[in-house]
């Protein structure tokens with residue numbers, strides 16, 4: 001039995017007739033950018049996340065960059081975040097001239113460890129950038145408490161956290177702004193790149209809308225600040241708005257698939273992901289930990305089961321980001337480094353059958369038992 005990591009063809013086939021009709025209409029009317037599909041997507045996402053404003057942009061990376069600029073992150077500012085993430089989270093901080101300050105993560109949720117944050121605060125700290133990894137929020141209440149006490153801005157990297165909430169309060173409401181990604185492989189994936197800024201702040205909304213069109217003000221060809229070209233195409237907005245109607249059902253199925261793995265592996269010698277209390281989990285990734293991760297991956301491959309490593313090398317060990325590790329206050333990132341060596345993400349999408357998930361889980365269990373017996 002083959003267990004694929006993703007099945008984009010099956011996803012397309014579910015929505016093909018609606019998407020094909022929408023694209024035909026876009027070409028027939030030549031309304032290619034920032035039109036009715038953009039407005040629909042923005043409205044639908046603002047409603048889903050219960051925020052006042054949603055601003056569509058070209059990618060998740062642009063969402064983060066533009067919202068940070070709209071929140072005045074710039075040279076001289078320090079932004080506290082983690083190194084166990086996709087590079088974009090930190091890349092944009094550096095591009096804006098600010099300094100990322102890395103703190104360690106929790107081993108079983110992969111998210112920022114709030115108990116490590118206060119040690120990293122200096123007079124230059126301007127913001128905390130929690131990254132809601134793999135489909136659940138970080139410990140948002142603790143982050144909010146720390147931010148309030150130290151007068152810091154919270155900016156959420158919600159690239160992997162569409163439809164995620166804590167205690168019923170959705171991403172985008174825990175900080176001044178949040179950025180979603182619609183990259184192809186996300187729970188809500190475009191036919192290419194796309195992103196969205198979520199905010200309750202009118203000024204962040206106004207500046208973000210301006211920044212996505214070169215910093216243009218209310219009057220055409222008059223500019224308020226240096227901006228970007230980051231309009232979302234109508235084709236992407238239509239694909240996303242149509243798929244968004246399926247998201248709840250797709251996420252529910254992901255949850256069922258995840259539960260098959262969790263039940264099958266609960267008594268095995270393997271690190272399972274933990275969902276924090278009062279969080280929902282949308283299972284963007286189902287990531288386990290094993291000290292012989294590379295052997296496990298090879299064993300699964302031999303058995304036709306795909307898997308992926310998110311993320312193999314933490315950011316502070318990559319050349320461009322080394323300068324942000326070290327210094328007198330540096331305490332190292334032991335959990336981040338251990339997890340990077342041990343993490344393995346298993347197929348968990350909505351188009352897997354129960355049999356495929358059970359087979360993949362059985363093979364993981366088989367490997368864990370043989371690995372334990374030779375230890």
Ligand SMILES: Cc1ncc(COP(=O)(O)O)c(C=O)c1O
Nearest residue numbers: 059060061086088089159181183
């Ligand atoms: C945690 C995280 N931050 C930022 C991004 C950047 O999003 P994009 O690829 O849409 O630019 C991604 C996704 O790729 C991500 O997973």
